[in-house]
Amino acid sequence: MTAIFPQLPDITLSAANQLGEWLAQSETVDRDSDLIVLAGNAVIPTIDAACELAAAQSCPLLISGGIGHSTTFLYAAVARHPRYNKVQTTGRSEAGILGEIAREFWDIAPERILLETKSTNCGENARFTRQMLEVTGIPCTKGVVVQDPTMQRRTMATFAHVWQDVATASRWQSFPGIVARLVNSDDGLTFADKERGMWPPERYLSLILGEIPRLRDDAQGYGPNGKGFITHVNIPAEIERAWQILRDDALLNEALKSRSLL
Numbered sequence: 001m002t003a004i005f006p007q008l009p010d011i012t013l014s015a016a017n018q019l020g021e022w023l024a025q026s027e028t029v030d031r032d033s034d035l036i037v038l039a040g041n042a043v044i045p046t047i048d049a050a051c052e053l054a055a056a057q058s059c060p061l062l063i064s065g066g067i068g069h070s071t072t073f074l075y076a077a078v079a080r081h082p083r084y085n086k087v088q089t090t091g092r093s094e095a096g097i098l099g100e101i102a103r104e105f106w107d108i109a110p111e112r113i114l115l116e117t118k119s120t121n122c123g124e125n126a127r128f129t130r131q132m133l134e135v136t137g138i139p140c141t142k143g144v145v146v147q148d149p150t151m152q153r154r155t156m157a158t159f160a161h162v163w164q165d166v167a168t169a170s171r172w173q174s175f176p177g178i179v180a181r182l183v184n185s186d187d188g189l190t191f192a193d194k195e196r197g198m199w200p201p202e203r204y205l206s207l208i209l210g211e212i213p214r215l216r217d218d219a220q221g222y223g224p225n226g227k228g229f230i231t232h233v234n235i236p237a238e239i240e241r242a243w244q245i246l247r248d249d250a251l252l253n254e255a256l257k258s259r260s261l262l
Contacts, residue, residue: 004187005255006188006251006255007189008182008189008249008252009249009251012245012246012249013183013189014242015241015242015245015246016182016205016208016242016246017181018238018239018242019208019242019243020150020181020208021179021181022153022236023150023211024149024150024176024178024179024180025152025153025174025176026149026152026175026176026179027173027174029053029144029173029174029175030142030173031056031057032142033057033059033142033143033173034139034140034141035059035062035133035138035144035170036050036053036054036057036059036060036061036062036143037146038050038051038054038062038063038064038098039064039122039125039145039146039147039148040064040065040066040068040074040095040098040119040125041074041147042070042073042074042197043077043148043177043178043198043199044077044195044196044198045177045178045193045195045198046147046148046149046178047101047197049146049175049177049178050175050177051101051102051106051108052106053144053175054102054106054112055107055108058112059112060112060138061108061112061114062116063094063095063098063099063102063115064095064125064128064129065094065098065116065117065119065125066093066116066117066119066120066124067094067120068094068119068120068121071093071094074089074094074098075089075097077197078097080196080197081196082196083105084101084105087100087101087104093117095115095116096115114138116128116129116132122155122158123158125147126159126161126162126163127162129159130163140170141168141170141171142170142171143172143173144172144174144175145159145174146175146176146177148207149177150204150207151211152174152176153174153211153215154211154215154222154230154233156172156174157215157222157223157230157231157233158229158230159172160172160231161229161231178193180193180199182201182205188201202255202261205246205252205256206262208246209243209246209262212235212240212243215230215233216233216235217233
């Protein structure tokens with residue numbers, strides 16, 4: 001059994017929540033979208049939010065996700081879910097699994113669901129989504145992108161990068177479905193929202209720590225001055241400070257290292 005993750009000092013806890021909220025880039029989305037894109041991930045509340053949004057609208061739901069290095073997390077999340085555990089997972093693409101959930105549990109008509117089953121990262125999510133729209137001829141002037149909140153801001157920058165050469169590019173709205181908030185409890189660090197299917201707190205912290213170096217527009221980052229995977233992202237000074245607080249917390253770093261997450 002995994003040991004309880006220790007409580008964090010107030011300053012570190014506040015920094016983690018500030019960083020997590022910024023990375024989630026949660027926006028109020030229009031209810032008359034042309035398309036909803038669900039990027040494959042393992043956060044059940046995010047998956048549910050995408051399906052709920054799609055069920056309430058008449059537009060297509062494009063689910064993007066093949067089999068990548070994080071697909072096993074989706075397999076595990078589905079296996080633990082009290083309803084979704086009926087869905088077969090092993091060896092299947094993320095899009096295939098999520099498409100079945102959308103059909104069987106959210107009553108979204110099969111003809112409204114498009115599956116992109118080759119992408120293995122958020123860059124390919126965006127690139128293959130554009131290819132699918134071009135092949136199918138589905139118009140999209142206003143779309144919604146739904147992703148794991150820890151990766152939402154990077155995914156939006158990736159979509160902007162993939163469409164940057166199009167004069168009449170789609171307008172993408174950002175909707176992670178949830179914004180996580182950590183709290184200290186008698187049982188150690190946990191999430192304020194007790195919904196099923198969240199990350200373990202230690203995995204969540206590891207993920208948000210890893211995002212800022214990727215988002216930086218420098219030689220090591222993913223921006224135009226680095227690997228060129230995303231458009232330039234302006235990282236506010238207070239977000240850099242929050243990230244540094246996490247990096248400098250010896251207790252947090254030791255706890256993550258002991259779990260091979262740093």
